[in-house]
């Protein structure tokens with residue numbers, strides 16, 4: 168957590184976050200630039216409040232090229248009936264709005280990866296200033312938090328909701344219960360390969376119940392994965408005691424990521440041949456992808472083999488890879 172001696176956030180909401188009723192507005196962040204001397208970044212926000220009760224914070228567009236979250240949350244902000252909720256729902260469909268506007272993972276302003284910029288800085292870059300506003304102003308209001316991700320332009324996932332293994336086992340159990348309520352086809356007990364600077368880490372260290380997702384990818388969204396996001400958002404609000412009605416349970420299968428052996432990275436540049444499809448079973452040692460050098464024929468492709476038995480949970484997208492690219496993620500099945 169940041170000290171109280173930090174300067175105030177430069178972000179100003181255009182709506183009163185504590186007011187009763189439905190409000191649509193912006194988080195206005197001053198950003199002086201060539202085409203707008205006293206201009207601002209305007210991040211859309213909706214706040215729906217009906218009486219006293221828990222507060223849920225729902226976000227998408229942490230990465231700007233992931234679309235199920237923003238679609239489901241724009242729909243939710245417009246259609247959620249205030250009379251069916253008790254408490255407060257805060258919706259920010261595109262947390263890194265400059266990245267979302269540009270259709271890129273990171274911000275075109277400062278190249279900031281929002282999910283590596285937490286807890287943020289009030290006097291940092293645009294991305295760090297947005298992160299700081301969430302850390303110091305929005306997250307303290309929230310009891311439960313969900314952040315929608317998908318694979319973006321360079322990964323494609325089987326659709327899953329996830330929570331993390333945590334030191335506080337009571338908090339961990341609530342997180343997995345929330346994942347179960349979300350009811351995606353897959354549910355993941357997630358291991359992060361790079362947890363420093365993540366929104367997830369900041370939220371969890373504040374003791375909140377936190378759910379994240381990976382719902383597809385390839386820089387687009389499918390009808391099936393958007394439906395999962397919409398149902399999951401409503402189920403999450405029901406689980407939290409904010410939205411009335413029964414949780415719409417669907418069958419889900421649990422995945423684990425027991426170690427770094429889940430991840431396979433390319434060591435070569437080339438054309439990737441995926442040998443199995445998303446969701447398919449994989450055995451330890453099985454050939455899962457080949458990388459062909461593209462400059463000549465007659466050269467054997469590099470081989471990528473599974474280091475665990477499970478299913479293919481994620482794969483590289485699209486067809487060309489370079490050294491260091493994540494080419495496959497294996498999840499082990501319960």
Ligand SMILES: [Zn+2]
Pocket residue numbers: 229230233316317319
């Ligand atoms: Zn993401």
